[in-house]
Amino acid sequence: MSNLDRQAVPTACGGRGFVVAEPVRELLSPRRVQLGESTEVRRLLPNLGRRMVGAWAFVDHYGPDDIADEPGMQVPPHPHMGLQTVSWLHEGEVLHRDSTGSLATIRPRELGLMTSGRAISHSEESPRPHARLLHGAQLWVALPDAHRHVEPHFQHHANLPEVTAPGLTATVILGSLDGAESPGTAYTPIVGADLALSRGAEVSLPLNRDFEYAVLSMSGEAHVDGVPVLPGSMLYLGCGRTELPLRAASDAGLMLLGGEPFEEELIMWWNFIGRTQEEIEAARNDWMTGSRFGEVRGYDGGPLAAPQLPPVPLKARGRVR
Template identity: 85%
Template sequence: MSNLDREAVPSLCGGRGFVVAEPVRELLSPRTVKLGESTEVRRLLPNLGRRMVGAWCFVDHYGPDDIADEPGMQVPPHPHMGLQTVSWLHEGEVLHNDSTGSTQIIRPRQLGLMTSGRAISHSEQSPRSHARLLHGAQLWVALPDADRHTDPRFEFHGDLPRVTAPGLDATVLLGSLDSAASPGTTFTPIVGADLSLSEGADLNLPLDPDFEYAVLAMSGEARVDGVPVLPGSMLYLGCGRRELPLSAPSDAGLMLLGGEPFEEELLMWWNFIGRSQEEIEQAREDWMTGSRFGEVKGYDGAALPAPELPAVPLKPRGRVR
C-alpha cells in the first residue's frame, strides 16, 4: 500500500537513541489519511510521538468499511524501495499486482508479503466482485543496509502457524511467538502476530525482553497491561517485558508488533526508504521517468505520480519528535 499524501513529509527513523529500554504504556493516536478513491485509513506509524517499533516503520488501520455499493480499495501502481510491505485483512479481499508479475488475491488471515529490495511497483484494489466489508491493516518493515538492495519478490502464505490458549487464538505473521514460527522472510529479529481474544479472556502473553513492542487495536474492547485500547489506536510498550497482560470484556482483535530496536538511521520519504537525500531524489526521478521500478500489469488506470520533493534539504527528525 502506498503513502498517498500529496505533500510527503521526510523522516529520519531508526537508531537506538530514543528506544525506551523499560516497559512503558504510551498510547498513540492516529491521524486520518485518504487512500485512493474511497478508502480512509488511520495512520499510527510514523506518528507525532514515535516513528518505529523494531523494524516496523509504517502502520495503517482501515475499516470496517461498507463497500457493497462502492469500488472499495483502489490504489494505483506506485513504487517502493528499501522495505517490505505486509498486507493483513480481517474482512474482505485485496487483489495484489506487482512488477515482478505476481498476481494474488489476499483474504483474511492470509499473508501477502512484498520485499521491495532495490525497486518494485505494485497496485492494490478490491476485486470487481467483492465482499460487503473491508477491514485490515497495512504495514511496512524497514530493510537493513545489508539487504536493502536485494532482488524484489512477493510471497503469499495462506496457512500460517497459530498459538492457542484459553481465550486466545493467535496467528503469527512474521517471526515467532511462543513455539510458532512464520514462514515469511525476515531480515531483522522481528515479530508480528494477530491476536483474537474471546469475551472474558484474561492471560499473560510471553514476550522477548530484548524486543520493543506495540499493540494495534483492530476491533472490540481490550485491555493491554491494564490500559483500555480502542480500535484504531496503538499502545507502545517499550522494552524489557517478559510477558504482557491481556484481557477482554468482549471479543476483541489486536495486532502485536515487535522487534529488536532498529540500529541504523534511515530516511523515509513517500514510499521510499534510503540513507541519503541523493538516494531519495534518484528514486523519485527513476519512478517519474519510467525506469528501474518495472511495470504493473492488470490495473486499469494510470500510475500514481510522486509528490514534489521539499524545497529545503530533507531534515533528520529521529525516532521521536
C-alpha cells in the same frame, strides 16, 4: 500500500537514541488519511510521538467499511524501495499486482508479503465483485542495509502457525512468537502477530525482553497491560517485558508488533526508505522517468505521480520525538 499524501513529508527514523529501555504504556492516537477514492485509513506510524517499533516503520488501520456499493480499495501502481509491505485482513479481499508479475488475491488472515529490495512497483484493489466489508491493516518493515538491495519478490502464505491459550488464538504473521515461526521471510529479529481474544479472556502472552513492542487494536474492547485500547489506536509498550497481560471485555482483535530496536538511521519519504537525500532523489527521478521500478500489468488505470520533494535538505536522523 502507498502513502498517497500529496505533500509528502520526510520522516527521520531509526537509531536507538529514543528507544524506551523499560516497560511503558504510551497510547498513540491515529491521523486520518484518505487513501484512493473511497478508503480512509487511520495512520499510527509514523506518529508525532513515535516513529518506529523495531523495524516496523509504517502502520495504517482501515475499516470495517461497507463497500457493497463502492469500488473499495483502489490504489494505482506506485513504487517502493528499501522496505517490505505486509497486507493483513480481517474482512474482505485485496487483489495484489506487482512488477515482478505476481498476481494474488489476499483474504482474511492470509499473509501478503512484498519485499521491495532495490525497487518494485505494485497496485492494490478490491476485486470485482467483492465482499461487503473491508477491514484490515497495511504495514511496512524497514530493510537493514545488508538486505535493502535484494531482488524484489512477493510471498503469499494462506496457512500460518498459531499459538493458543484459553480464550486466545495468536496467528504468527512475521517472525516468531512463543516458538512458532512464520514462513514469511524476515530480515531483522521481529514479530508480528494477530491476536483473537474471546470475551472474558484473561491471558499473558510471552515476550522477548530485548524487543520493543506495540499493540494495535483492530476491533472490540480489550485491556493491554491494564490499559483500555480502542479500535484504531495503538499502545506503545517499550522494552524489558517478558510477558504481556491481556483481558477482553468483548470478543476483540489486536495486532502485536515488535522487534529489536532498529539501529540504522533512515529517511522515509513518500514510498521510499533510504539513507541519503541523493538516494531519495534518484528513486523519485527513476519512477517519474519509467526506470528501475518496472511495470504493473493488468491494472485499469495509470500509475501514481510522485509528489515534489521538499525544499529543505533530507537528512537521516535517529528516533527524534
